[in-house]
Amino acid sequence: MPRLTDPVVPAGTMTAMPQPTLERDGLVxxxxxxxxxxxxxxxxxxxxxxxxxxxxxxxxxxVASWISDRADRWQGExxxxxxxxxxxxxxxxxxxxxxxxxxxxxxxxxxxVPGARGAGVAVRAARLLTDWALSDLGLHRVGLEHSTQNxxxxxxxxxxxxxxxxxxxxxxxxxxxxxxxxxxxxIAD
Numbered sequence: 001m002p003r004l005t006d007p008v009v010p011a012g013t014m015t016a017m018p019q020p021t022l023e024r025d026g027l028v029x030x031x032x033x034x035x036x037x038x039x040x041x042x043x044x045x046x047x048x049x050x051x052x053x054x055x056x057x058x059x060x061x062x063v064a065s066w067i068s069d070r071a072d073r074w075q076g077e078x079x080x081x082x083x084x085x086x087x088x089x090x091x092x093x094x095x096x097x098x099x100x101x102x103x104x105x106x107x108x109x110x111x112x113v114p115g116a117r118g119a120g121v122a123v124r125a126a127r128l129l130t131d132w133a134l135s136d137l138g139l140h141r142v143g144l145e146h147s148t149q150n151x152x153x154x155x156x157x158x159x160x161x162x163x164x165x166x167x168x169x170x171x172x173x174x175x176x177x178x179x180x181x182x183x184x185x186x187i188a189d
Contacts (some may be wrong), residue, residue, distance in 0.1 A: 008104025009138045012079055014077040022082070022132055025124045029082035032070050036064040036083050042113075049111045052150050054174065077101055084112070084125045091116035094125040094143070096133060104140035106133055108162070122153075126160035132142035134188040142186050147172070147179040157184040 021030040032040075037060045037061040044057035057063050071081040079099050084092035092112035097139065099106040108130060112122045130142045139172055144162050146153035162184035 003102075003184075005145065007102040008140050009101040011077065011101060011112070013101060014080070017077055019071075019074045019080055019082075020132070020136070022129050025103075026086060027091070027121065027124050027128065028085040029125060029128060030085065031049065031074075031095075032067045032081055034064060034067060034081045036067065037089060038067070043090070043093075043111065046114055048114065049068075050175075052153065052174070053111065054172070063125050069186060079178075082129065082143075084110075084121060085123070086116055086119075087112055091121050091168055092125060096139075099139075101139075104138070106142055108142050108144040110156070114154045117152075123157040123159045126156060126162070130160060130162070130186050134186065140188050144184040145171070145181040146184075147174065148182050149179060154182055157182075162186045 012084050019031045021028065023029070035113065040063045041057055041060060044053075044055075050056065057066065073081070081093060083090055084094050089137050090113065093110060095109045095126075096106040097109050108126060110122050110126055112149040115172060126144075133139045133142050142162070144157050144171045146157065147160060148167060163186065165183045165185055168181045168183055170178040
């Protein structure tokens with residue numbers, strides 16, 4: 001079916017550039033590397049990360065495959081994942097899922113290792129990645145969904161400038177059952 005409007009971001013925009021490294025506010029967001037595997041396994045061993053994420057990472061082989069898939073997602077213009085570094089150490093992950101260049105949207109995702117919680121790492125990483133996605137990449141909307149039970153993620157979303165929009169009832173299956181999800185978004189100015 002023909003479109004009535006041009007794509008918000010032309011196809012090929014992401015593949016035409018290397019995935020960027022972003023730096024601000026004491027954080028570095030860079031593409032995941034093979035050497036990150038042990039730190040990612042350790043992160044996913046944390047009950048706090050496992051509780052709110054649908055996947056597990058139980059060994060270095062699984063993580064190596066996941067890291068390799070990150071580059072494929074970028075090249076396929078479906079998403080991007082960044083290792084969040086603080087003082088040179090893996091402090092978390094920030095990512096764009098469900099990238100739709102034609103419609104100009106993506107879904108933000110993040111987690112933070114226990115030792116970096118409470119220091120504003122998630123807020124700064126979310127803000128930095130959202131700023132880049134809306135300005136440099138040219139998206140119109142960056143959304144975020146989190147379980148209504150995950151109050152910390154709600155605070156991060158709001159502090160990072162993603163306005164609350166509503167609730168999707170019984171929307172995502174977690175290990176303990178179906179969760180209602182808060183919906184947040186930031187729109188390009």
